Amino acid sequence: QTQKYITKINNELSGINEISKEDLENIKIEILNGSGNSKNLTNVEKLLKDSGFTVTKTSKTNSTEKTSIINKNNIQENILTCIQSLLDCGEISSSTSEEEANNITIILGKDFNKK
Numbered sequence: 001q002t003q004k005y006i007t008k009i010n011n012e013l014s015g016i017n018e019i020s021k022e023d024l025e026n027i028k029i030e031i032l033n034g035s036g037n038s039k040n041l042t043n044v045e046k047l048l049k050d051s052g053f054t055v056t057k058t059s060k061t062n063s064t065e066k067t068s069i070i071n072k073n074n075i076q077e078n079i080l081t082c083i084q085s086l087l088d089c090g091e092i093s094s095s096t097s098e099e100e101a102n103n104i105t106i107i108l109g110k111d112f113n114k115k
Contacts, residue, residue, distance in 0.1 A: 024052035027075060029083075030102040031055060034064035035112050044108060047086055056102055066091060067109040072100045080104070087112065 029048055033041040045055050067090040071080055074096065083104070084090045089111050 021052055024079075025054050027079065027104065028054050028056045028102045030057040030105045032059055032061040032105065032107045034061045035067075035108040035110055036063055037113055040108050040112050044087065044106065044112075048083070051082075051086060053083075061107060064107060064109045065111060067112050068093060068105075068107040070095050070105040070107070071103075072097060072105060073103040075103050 031041060031044055031048075035041075041058055041060075045058055048055055067087060069080055069083055069087075069090040069092045071092065071094045074094075077092075080092050083106070084092060087106070089109075090106070
């Protein structure tokens, strides 16, 4: 399974070659697990870190059906699409806030359990 993730990471990162490793590391991601499966949170955190992103916070949240990827600081669309492809699900939306510490919040839903 690790090899499957590595292959997927390499394929997805090839789509964002114009973005430097430093830029990826500067993107701070919060992951909230509403999928009901704690392994999902661990797997997504590892997947994103292995892809070069910085995961700043992980926690549980209320159960939800659909995975959401929330752009909180005007992150480039191709990066959001890359995350969506890595997760193989997730609806992208925007919610700007001046005092937001994280650039992106991912809320894992039950649809991620099917992966």
